[in-house]
Every structure is written in structure tokens, then in C-alpha cells.
Amino acid sequence: MAEHLLKILIVGDGNVGKSSFTHRYTSGQFNSSYKMTVGVDFSVKLLHWSEREKVRLQLWDIAGQERFISMTRIYYRGALGCVVMFDVTNSSSFLNCLHWKRDLDSKAMLPSGEPVPCILLANKCDLPGRVVSAESVDGFSRAHGFITWMETSVKENRNVQEAMRRLVQDILSAQSSLDTQEPRRKSDIPRINSLSHLIASWTFLFSLTEVSIQVMKPWARLNPSTLSADTTRPGRVKAHKDEVSPARVANGQRTQFKLK
Numbered sequence: 001m002a003e004h005l006l007k008i009l010i011v012g013d014g015n016v017g018k019s020s021f022t023h024r025y026t027s028g029q030f031n032s033s034y035k036m037t038v039g040v041d042f043s044v045k046l047l048h049w050s051e052r053e054k055v056r057l058q059l060w061d062i063a064g065q066e067r068f069i070s071m072t073r074i075y076y077r078g079a080l081g082c083v084v085m086f087d088v089t090n091s092s093s094f095l096n097c098l099h100w101k102r103d104l105d106s107k108a109m110l111p112s113g114e115p116v117p118c119i120l121l122a123n124k125c126d127l128p129g130r131v132v133s134a135e136s137v138d139g140f141s142r143a144h145g146f147i148t149w150m151e152t153s154v155k156e157n158r159n160v161q162e163a164m165r166r167l168v169q170d171i172l173s174a175q176s177s178l179d180t181q182e183p184r185r186k187s188d189i190p191r192i193n194s195l196s197h198l199i200a201s202w203t204f205l206f207s208l209t210e211v212s213i214q215v216m217k218p219w220a221r222l223n224p225s226t227l228s229a230d231t232t233r234p235g236r237v238k239a240h241k242d243e244v245s246p247a248r249v250a251n252g253q254r255t256q257f258k259l260k
């Protein structure tokens, strides 16, 4: 059975529902008092996509970095898909989607050179005080190259699975159209699959090493403005590095590490 390994980013302003979305998608739960995290939340979800294909998703949810709007390239490296999320009751979170999309497009692209498939999610559509109209989201989504947009309510579990399914579908078809452009002998396909797997795993491990090195930088530890509370405790940071080893992140589980 073929297995695809897909790194997917979840970006958007703080408080729009990114962590709740990831949590809902991977564990089916919603917690209204969800704790704000600092660093990157990392979750894994395994999908039995078809009789012949499994899809392993690595979901990278930024946390606590949202105020910077621009993310480090390390975070984007190897991403094959992206969710840009805003809150329909918060107009600036919608306006900032342009920055998130531009930041992504300037720092990441598919191996084919195409932009990373990106879905726009208008979250919290269960709330009454909506300030962003469907027409403006639709126009924005078309103008800025999103594959599509959807209204979601993580709270009421509306369109969470559907949005991810649509994104994964687009990622897989982007990959298969790349394969069609360069027809290969049948016997090459398993080798190519394992090669792409190897590259994805290598990219992932490399990112983590780089993230850890950044976190462990002695000058960063000395400068409180570059730190979040826990990074002042090297033991804790080391634990993050270990925790995030792919072998230790089981399906549906979440772990966290610092990215400063």
C-alpha cells in the first residue's frame, strides 16, 4: 500500500481557532478553554485514503508567533499544503490573511515550482457578531490564489473534516499531475515513493534539528526578549527536541516544541 507523507501548516492570527481546529480534526474534541501554547504544536493524523493509499498528515500549528505575521523559513520548509484561518467576527484577522498567504508564497513552493495548495477557512461562523461577508471572502479567495474557501465552526464541528479532505485531495492531485508530466516506468514508482518519503523525513528531522539549535542558542537564552518562559529551562527545551521525534508522535497525538 502506498503511503503519502504530507506536511500541512495551519497559519492565521492568534485566537482565530487554529489549535482548536487541529485538535478537533485529530481527536474529534473541542475544548472552549483551550490553553494558548507557545512554539509549534505538532500533530499527526493517519488517513486511510483509499484501498491502495494511506495518507499520513503532519499538522504544524503555529502558536504564540502569530503576532509576528512573518514566520521563519524553517517552519515552511517541505510544506505541501496550508490552511489559512481567520475569525469571521474579527476583520483584522481577515485582512491579515493576505500577509499570511504572501509570507507562505515567498518562502515555500512545491517541488514543481507551483505555489503550495492553500485553503482559506472562515472560522467561528456559529457566532452572531459576524463582520466579514461571504462575498468579500469569496472575492479575496479568488484574487489571491486559494484553492477554495469554506466557512467552518470548530465549535459545532462544521466543515472541519470537509476542509481537510478538500485540501488533501488538491495536494494529492498536484503530486499526481507532476507524475503525469514526467511519465515514468511502472517499476520506478515504488522507488520514487520511498525516495519522496525519505526526503520528507529528512526535511522534517533537519527542521527539528535547526529549530532545536535555534532554541539552544546561548545568546538567545541570555536575551529575555527572544524567549518564551520555558526556554529559560534548557532541560525543558531538550525534552521538546526529544518529544518531537516522529517515532514518538502517534496518530492523533499532539506535541509541542519551541520556535524562536
Ligand SMILES: Nc1nc2c(ncn2[C@@H]2O[C@H](COP(=O)(O)OP(=O)(O)O)[C@@H](O)[C@H]2O)c(=O)[nH]1
Residues within 6 Å of the ligand: 012, 013, 014, 015, 016, 017, 018, 019, 020, 021, 031, 032, 033, 034, 035, 036, 123, 124, 125, 126, 127, 152, 153, 154, 155, 156
Ligand atoms: N464560538 C467559537 N469559538 C471558537 C471556535 N473555534 C475556536 N474557538 C474559540 O476561540 C478561542 C481561540 O481558539 P484557539 O484554537 O486557541 O485559537 P488559535 O490562537 O488560533 O490557536 C478559544 O477560546 C476557542 O474555544 C469556533 O468555531 N466557534
Ligand SMILES: [Mg+2]
Residues within 6 Å of the ligand: 018, 019, 020, 036, 037, 062, 063, 064
Ligand atoms: Mg493556538
